[in-house]
Amino acid sequence: MSTHGVTPLEEVTGARQELTVVLPVRLLRVPDWPEGPFPFELGSRRTDATTRSTYFAPASARALYGAPGRPRRWHLALDVKQDGLHLLGIELLRAATARNPEHAFAVLHLSVDRPLLPLLRALAGRRRNPVDEPLTGPFNPAELFVGIADVRAPDAPFATAQPYTIAFMTPKAEQTPALRSDLEGTLPASADRWLWQLASRSTPEDFPLPPETAGEQLKDTVRISADWSALVLRQGAAFLGHRADTGAGDFFEFAALHSRTVYLDALLLGALQRDHIDELTDELSEVFDSSQLTRRVAALERNIAVFRSTYWRQHLTAHGAANDLLLAFQIQHRLPARFHEILAEAADYSRLVQTQESQQISGALGVLTILGLPLGTALSILQVLGDNSVADLLIALTLSVAATAGALTTRYGRLVLSSLRGGNDRA
Secondary structure (H helix, E strand, O other): OOOOOOOOHHHOOOOEEEEEEEEEEEEOOOOOOOEOOOOOEEOOEEOOHHHHHOOOOHHHHHHHHEEOOEEOEEEEEEEEEEOOEEEEEEEEEEOOOOOOOOEEEEEEEEEEOOOHHHHHHHHOOOOOOOOOOOOOHHHOHHHHOOOOEEEOOOOOOOOOOOOEEEEEEEOOOOOHHHOOOOOOOOOOHHHHHHHHHHHHOOOOOOOOOOHHHHHHHHOOOEEEEOOEEEEEOOOEEEEEEOOOOOOOOOHHHHHHHHHHOHHHHHHHHHHHHHHHHHHHHHHHHOHHHOOOHHHHHHHHHHHHHHHHHHOOOOOOOOOHHHHHHHHHHHHHOOHHHHHHHHHHHHHHHHHHHHHHHHHHHHHHHHHHHHHHHHHHHHHHHHHHHOOOOHHHHHHHHHHHHHHHHHHHOOHHHHHHHHHHHHHHHHO
16 A cells, blocks of 8 residues: 555556457467457457458458458467466467568457556566566466467567557546546546556556656547547557446446457557568668669569558548557557658669669660661661672771770760669669
């Protein structure tokens, strides 16, 4: 208990707590699991791929769920309980890129019946944490996905230092720091501090949020409704309720369902975009590592076109909250600015290739001119004179070769040869 009589968040167990953990993995084989995302159910509503696809634009739905005959996602229902954690199921989302065809995301869906923040801190690898690593024993991803996917080491491509977490928490009536006031309905500053701690997976001792920059850090908080808010950061996201959860039948059942399904999918699409932009950035940095500039730029332009048509979306759906969450993820990773830089740099390289090709064509035409003009002139003179002598023809050819050699020693000739060499070096 704090000295001010308010229980710190690391000691709080909310009325309803859900946790989704996303891990980068290397897909070894397609699992023999049911296809599609995990189909959570609430009443008559079943959140399978068909239902979720009606929520998203068709291009976004294909990126998240695949197309008929070409699945991208699989799920497996589980029922594992230990130490206040309940593993409901797991998922795999194929996230292949041009350079990493085995790249995928593993998703673990858990319910939590113990203080949530210490678990998040453990997943973030925070020091001085009283809770052991939660993804061990029956929750160990290496065992859950054995033979199907390898959990990547932190230094592997696309891997993050810790898993990405999505926390959902609703308060009890006595947990006033998260609740709106009864009289005016205003949201206390403590609610956003709780939201920040859940999303950043930190306590004030881990990361004291400077008052001078707190507004900037929290400016992208998504107010989904008066009942709950969301905050998306680089390593985690959080949803926090702002009124007391009354239990079964409360609206927060539907809110929790959304946080596990369509809002999760919005963040997964952001992760797909981030990994592809990372790869495009790497491709740009390696353009001049090979003499095959033209081929490299052509491959880069093709990969950019595929990314734009398949993954690059800033508008997911007519429903605003999912769009806001995706935009918040993109802002955290500077994805729009980075993609704009990629397009600008690729355009510069394309112009460079076009310039070199134009120079090469001009050089080839110059060589034809230098070679052809003396020879054509000599043959024309012999034809006009009616001279059919082989000796005169050889003399004319010798003189034309000498004239060509002399022309190549001039400034124009040297420019022609130089342009040809430059084009061949970078072709």
